[in-house]
Amino acid sequence: NAGVTQTPKFRILKIGQSMTLQCTQDMNHNYMYWYRQDPGMGLKLIYYSVGAGITDKGEVPNGYNVSRSTTEDFPLRLELAAPSQTSVYFCASSYSEVNTEAFFGQGTRLTVV
Amino acid sequence: AQSVAQPEDQVNVAEGNPLTVKCTYSVSGNPYLFWYVQYPNRGLQFLLKYITGDNLVKGSYGFEAEFNKSQTSFHLKKPSALVSDSALYFCAVRPYSGGYQKVTFGTGTKLQVIP
Numbered sequence: 001n002a003g004v005t006q007t008p009k010f011r012i013l014k015i016g017q018s019m020t021l022q023c024t025q026d027m028n029h030n031y032m033y034w035y036r037q038d039p040g041m042g043l044k045l046i047y048y049s050v051g052a053g054i055t056d057k058g059e060v061p062n063g064y065n066v067s068r069s070t071t072e073d074f075p076l077r078l079e080l081a082a083p084s085q086t087s088v089y090f091c092a093s094s095y096s097e098v099n100t101e102a103f104f105g106q107g108t109r110l111t112v113v
Numbered sequence: 114a115q116s117v118a119q120p121e122d123q124v125n126v127a128e129g130n131p132l133t134v135k136c137t138y139s140v141s142g143n144p145y146l147f148w149y150v151q152y153p154n155r156g157l158q159f160l161l162k163y164i165t166g167d168n169l170v171k172g173s174y175g176f177e178a179e180f181n182k183s184q185t186s187f188h189l190k191k192p193s194a195l196v197s198d199s200a201l202y203f204c205a206v207r208p209y210s211g212g213y214q215k216v217t218f219g220t221g222t223k224l225q226v227i228p
Contacts, residue, residue: 004156031213040122042203042220043157050213058215090156097213101147104156 002026006091006105013081013112021076021108023091031094032074033102034066036087043090049074050097081112115140117206117219125225126194134189134222136204143209146187148178151201151221163187174198194226
């Protein structure tokens with residue numbers, strides 16, 4: 001019963017490097033989300049997807065890109081990493097957009113130095 | 114714009130005492146409201162939600178929350194706190210309407226249950 005799986009759990013990047021955070025869910029959820037969590041700031045939505053092939057920007061999309069080629073996978077791409085992208089990243093999914101709770105992955109702690 | 118306020122960064126309570134974690138919200142129209150819990154180095158876990166109906170909502174691990182429309186509040190409560198309840202708690206809101214609607218999270222309240 002895996003739920004939402006994120007990899008890697010930890011990563012240190014140098015300024016200007018790129019990486020992809022992987023997210024997979026096995027619940028056949030249509031809706032998937034990427035959040036970042038900064039201390040004292042709650043969660044901010046980066047991107048979301050309402051189904052395979054459909055993505056849209058959230059509150060803080062700059063510096064990130066996503067794709068959704070399958071229902072299961074929703075990778076987040078960081079291009080030209082910056083110190084401001086140091087954060088904990090969470091992927092989540094939900095069955096629908098209406099009154100259903102989200103299921104979260106365990107998070108990826110990213111440090112950009 | 115919708116918003117969630119969790120006015121206390123930290124709540125300390127003795128084990129066995131009742132606990133309350135406060136949440137107020139602002140949203141156009143009626144709200145969907147959620148509480149999530151986050152244990153250290155883990156993702157958020159769903160606790161309970163308010164959609165419509167009874168203002169007192171019961172959830173996981175003995176938690177409950179009371180929806181108060183006039184005060185735009187959705188406080189989380191538990192009659193008797195356990196040390197294992199120590200965690201970070203997030204309130205969240207989205208509008209009660211169809212189609213995709215953004216969920217807004219509060220900044221979180223750290224609950225510390227003292228043995």
